[in-house]
Amino acid sequence: MFWGTRKLLEALATSHPLVVIFDDIHWAEPTLLDLIEHVADLSRDAPILLLCIARPELLERRPAWGGGKLNATSILLEPLTEGESKDLIANLLGQAQLDDAARARIIESAEGNPLFVEEMLSILMDQGLLLRTNGHWTIVGDITAVKIPPTIQALIAARLDRLQGEERQVIEGASVVGQVFYSGAVTDLAPEAVRPSVPRHLTTLVRKDLIRPERSESLSGEETYRFRHILIRDAAYQAISKETRAELHEAFADWLARITGDRVSEYEEILAYHLEQSYRYRADLGPVDDRATSVAARAAQLLASGGRRAFARNDLPAAVNLLERAAALLPPNDIGRLELLTDVGLALLESGEYSRADVVLAEATRAAEASGNERLKAHATIASLRVRLQTNPEGVAEESLHAAERIIPLFERIEDHRGLARAWGLVAWAHQFRLRAAERLDALERALEHARRAGDRREEVECLFYLTSPPMRGPMPVSQALPFLDAIQEQARGDLKVESGVLWAKAMLEGMRGRFPEGREMAARSTAICHDLGMGMFAAVNDAEALGFLEVQAGDLIAAERAVRRACEILESGGERSWLSTLAADLALILCAQKRYEEAGRFVELSRETAASDDINSQAEWRRARAKILANEGSLDQAESLAREAVALVRDVEGTFSHAPALSDLALILRQAERPEEAVEVLREALRLYELKEDVVSAERTRRLIEEISATGRG
Structure with missing residues (x-):
């Protein structure tokens, strides 16, 4: 869903800049907020403006949206000033003029809330104190004595209280349906005696500016309406007894199931x-x-x-x-x-x-x-x-x-x-x-x-x-x-999760072939899909494994370290231990390759602490890293012992991914111990495994090392 929405918006923005408006998102479900954040974070090279309107309490759920988030700006709308409130009243009333006392009472009670101003004027209209004649509003009678409710909720409730009985029943039924509702549904929810009059009552509610016609197509061909403001819907709903709400919710479900027919699964x-x-x-x-x-x-x-x-x-x-x-x-x-x-x-x-x-x-x-x-x-x-x-x-x-x-x-x-x-x-x-x-x-x-x-x-x-x-x-x-991977993708019939796995595996295989730009592109696409699907933790692991291997193959240890370190931080903070034990050892090996042995030691310990005793890969990899640290310290006997333990753990493993690198590390320690013949023998076994896998990059690197050791006769 996230990926498809983002791609749709990016496509719409190709011909001209796109503005997408989300109103009242303080009421949004977490998934919608995640979707908005996903589009903001991952859309690239597309002129898209996401305009999100919300109350300040949204920041309690998404604190980062208040500031400091990349590609985002927050604008706090201040309450209307006294002058702006006067202008709003003047614009709404046109030539009609409120006396100063009445205007001041409305402005003071509104406290800068434009909806309050609009609803207060609507009360005056409901009470017949404001009449529209010849296209203009005219004040009729004394409005200074009108009681002004203290809050916007009370103000809306006061307006609803003035509705006639059948009008009240109609708007309450509509509130059960939701902010957008259908005339057919409201008719079905109304008492039988009221049903013939529902269209007339809806027209009255439109005239009183409580609801408005909606352009969207109705489920069953009848007219669609929307409450002018969600607070009006809420006030109408709160006025219904719990017993009646229970009846109306069930009745609407029955109406919806009946009206949607064969498409009912779309509305489950x-x-x-x-x-x-x-x-x-x-x-x-x-x-x-x-x-x-x-x-x-x-x-x-x-x-x-x-x-x-x-x-x-x-x-x-x-x-x-x-x-x-x-x-x-x-x-x-x-x-x-x-x-x-x-x-x-x-x-x-x-x-x-x-x-x-x-x-x-x-x-x-x-x-x-x-x-x-x-x-x-x-x-x-x-x-x-x-x-x-x-x-x-x-x-x-x-x-x-x-x-x-x-x-x-x-x-x-x-x-x-x-x-x-x-x-x-x-x-x-x-x-x-x-x-x-x-x-x-x-x-x-x-x-x-x-x-x-x-x-x-x-x-x-x-x-x-x-x-x-x-x-x-x-x-x-x-x-x-x-x-084989192409066949898997074909069986998946376009599933994005499977595509991300295929791209992940292909990226590493391309690294074995020396096609690093292609591999990096595949790894980036794979990780992006994981993010698109909401698989944040897996995206980090995916990135670490693919780029960690690919960049080591390419010789860019800094890029490899960056990807693996980021994943370790995410996994450790999330309480995950299985992937963490392996990636911590991977990071230790990358740091050893940069001769940062002290820091590597910390990640060796993290791997040892989190690895299960039967997690062969983690157990072998932390031993490989620890052996490198010991060799750097001159403890070659201990280093060789640990390196041989690592080889023994993966000796019977099918393939090269763990076995061949363990052999290569052992050979380097033997070389350092001035035992070149043994080192070459071990390297030839690693080379055989690399060639069977068709890992041409590792095979070529191993051949050069064999030639180098053979030529010098010693480490």
Whole structure:
């Protein structure tokens, strides 16, 4: 959604500058604010002005918007001065003149609020003290005795109180629909005796400037209207009793479902909101009867459907919001609620909100155990293990494999293909810890098959996304990996998340081929897509892995350090440990290459502290970095011992990504220890692995080093 909106605005701005106005965004949902921020932060080379109008309380939610944000300026609108208020009154009344006392009372009460001035003049019109004759306003009678309410809310409420009974019923029904409403809906919500008069009453409300005709097309062909100000809608709504609100919200949901017909799925979230409100008011009034329970169930079903669609398109804030609301509407032991809690936990995991995910999934696990439902317990277990793999990974890879051995037969027996997709996905994560590329590839392909059999687009996309890693990290030669990735992208049918994974892998493969400009462009596009999709934490990891490798290959250690250091900071602040342990070791290696050994030591310790004992890559990489530090200090025996430990950890790993660099580091220590023959022998093994992978850059670098050591006969 973010990417598509930004691209649309950029396209519209190609022919001429574009101004986009967002009004009253202090009432906006977090996702809309994130979208505005996304466009402001990432739009480039497009003349777009985002004009956001809001009350100062917006800054409580987005403090950075008040100042200091790049490409942004804040303008605080001061209240109208006394002179400006006089001008406003004069412009509104034209030739009619208020006496000084009446004008002063209005200006003093308004305190610079132009809406207050307008509404006060509207009260005078409602009371017949201001009449329009011959195109001009004329004062009739004594207006100095008119009581002026103390606040804008009281002022609007006073205007509504003066409406006739049927007019009041019409505007209250409209307020339930929303700021924009439809004449057909208002007619349906009105008492049966009032329905024939609804068009006439709407015309009256337009004349009284409480509502205005709206140009947007109606759902069912009848006229559309808008409240002149949201405060008018709020005041009308607040005047309705809770019991009546409950009835009207349910009635509007029924009308909307009926009028949209085959397109009802497009309006599920609106339907869900109104049913949810209906249930909430019934629950407030108590007790919760069968009808209230039925309304809650309808709302939960619609919210769950919308939440899962949001999850599938990677709108994570919306997914969490909708799924949590759906779960909250269902009884504690309801099977649907337990399924929703697992989905909420997974959405929070994807969002990087690990602590919240842990709490939600712990509740899901307890509830599933209490219910005795083995299927739900298995789903909750898989999701909980996925969170722990990121936040507390010690021993979790082994535990995940054992759990999968128990769970997969259960899911096979009951033909839960969605569960099987998740279980095999968990197996794939465990194999990633152990750098088993072939086993991981097999697990992901099994997961993909079950996701498709389940018809679960989100699980399918997840599998395709993670399938982009084994061809790059594993033994598959570059010439085979590139078409393999093209096939994955073709299967994804335009999914942006999968495209970001394909570009990430291709960027690193291009780095192996020495095509650095192409690789940098792919890495930048991949990271930009992650940002577009709201995957902020993953975007940082994506950038660190792709650019960290690519720039080291290209010899730009400063650029590599910048990308990896930024990711480490984001991961550490977010409580993530799995990626952090690997990237901290990567950063230590980059710093060692710059001879900044003391600083590198700090990141070696960070990696050691956060790495799980069975996280092969992290365990090998921090040993490599520590060995370099020891060698620089002259402790060559200790350095060699650690370097050999690193080689032993990755010796049986398929491919070159971890094994060949560990061999190269060991060879450099042997060279420093004046054992050139051994160094050359180790380097030749590294060269063999690089050539099998078709990593021409690393292979050429290794050949030169072999020639150099062979020519000198010593380090």
